[in-house]
Amino acid sequence: MATAAPFLMFEGRAEEALTFYCKTIPGSRIVEVDRYGAGQPGPEGSIKLARAEIAGLEVLASDSYVKHAFTFTPSVSLFVTCTSEDEQSQIVEALGEGGGVLMPLDNYGFSRRFAWLNDRFGVSWQINLP
Structure with missing residues (x-):
């Protein structure tokens, strides 16, 4: 069965953001963090993929090592x-x-x-x- 979850793409601040959200929103926690290692495409130690529960909602996040011409929008x-x-x-x-x-x-x-x-x-x- 397929699943869906919001995915937040940061440029180097994923861990900071998720830690802040989990401290701010009751009932939240970081579930899993997978980091880039040496020789991988992203900066070593940055977030390849993280899973958090924000007030019971699974949220995925990463640090994009590619710079984009867009960021978040209030439409979501x-x-x-x-x-x-x-x-x-x-x-x-x-x-x-x-x-x-x-x-x-x-x-x-x-x-x-x-x-x-x-x-x-x-x-x-x-x-x-x-």
């Missing part, structure tokens, strides 16, 4: 449903530090508390409290 985002205002505020504050706010934390009618932001790595997050 990770959606996190929080269980309390405190949890949501902490997540929004941490993810927003060094990033950019697309929709500040507020009541937008479809949710009593919602925020949409890009983190310091360029990944887009929607943080909801239903």
Whole structure:
């Protein structure tokens, strides 16, 4: 049976990003990390492929050794449903530090508390409290 998971491609910051996400989002952990070794195409020690669980969602990530003319876009985002205002505020504050706010934390009618932001790595997050 086929499976699907979001795949985040970084240019040298995959480990930093995944570690930050797992520290910031409750119930998250890095599951597996495969690194480039000596003589392989990527810089030795960089992330060839990592698997993490972000609030129960499997997320894959790598460090691309090829420079691309594109990066992340808000048209694809990770959606996190929080269980309390405190949890949501902490997540929004941490993810927003060094990033950019697309929709500040507020009541937008479809949710009593919602925020949409890009983190310091360029990944887009929607943080909801239903």
